[in-house]
Amino acid sequence: MKKKIYAVLGLGLFGASLARTLAKEGQDVIAIDKNMNHVEEVADVVDSSIQADFTKLDQLKESGVGASDVAVVATSQQLEDTIVAILNLKELQVPHIIVKSKSRAYEDVLLKVGADRVILPEIDTGIRIGKELASRHVNDLVDLGSRNHISAFPVKDEWVGKDLATINFRSLYGINIIAVKSLNEPYKVDLDGDYQLQAHDELLGISSDDTLKQLFKDK
Structure with a gap:
């Protein structure tokens, strides 16, 4: 900056x-x-x-x-x-x-x-908190404007044991993964496609407003 x-x-x-x-x-x-x-x-x-x-x-x-x-x-x-x-x-x-x-x-x-x-x-805070409460599995960290956000979210059951290249978040979900946090470890940003997701990992990704809400709507 x-x-x-x-x-x-x-x-x-x-x-x-x-x-x-x-x-x-x-x-x-x-x-x-x-x-x-x-x-x-x-x-x-x-x-x-x-x-x-x-x-x-x-x-x-x-x-x-x-x-x-x-x-x-x-x-x-x-x-x-x-x-x-x-x-x-x-x-x-x-x-x-x-x-x-x-x-x-x-x-x-x-x-x-x-x-x-x-x-x-007051209005902006109310909207942000309302979205967080409605999507309790997704934590919006940064609003990038134009309806895009950097958000932290958990690994779904069907992703466990699969590598990032296999899942292909960008193509399948419209999410750009920028970091992964393993249990009790800091975020890892130098990712490659063969990283295998674990059950307690946390993902950091860039997505549009509705992408993650739809992805976790049944959670």
Whole structure:
């Protein structure tokens, strides 16, 4: 992941978690909030933690937000404040603006004002957890977009003792196997076709939304 500068505006639970995660992933983070307690909570993790009002253009300028590659408006308490923040970020020519919203009804408005992407954490989390509960044998680890996922899933009984080349997951199921985890062992990624699957192995594969759900629907 190429290092970028991220500005996180609003350091509530979502914003603070986002700022910490980006910083731990080696990215430069400018974290901003009006509440000094929130600012201090991330000060030891991020590059720059600043008490400021992101609805004030001059304060955003002084905070260095104009140098960021991506800005995230991470609070959705007041629609008016979010809109002002977007306009300020556009004025500072921030290339990519992501906005948190608490309602899908606001999505079109925020996009028209200038947001490049609108996220709805509560809705997105509910959908993800619902899918996990409905497909308890499949654990989606990474959403790759375009309906594709990296998922972990168990070995079905009919696969035990067969090698990967014989099963041919890509041709038969539309799944690209990228790693196998044996019992009490780390994931093995340097796979070859003669690897024989065992009953307690766990597979890591790339597939579309419905592939694994259909594969394990009778489990």
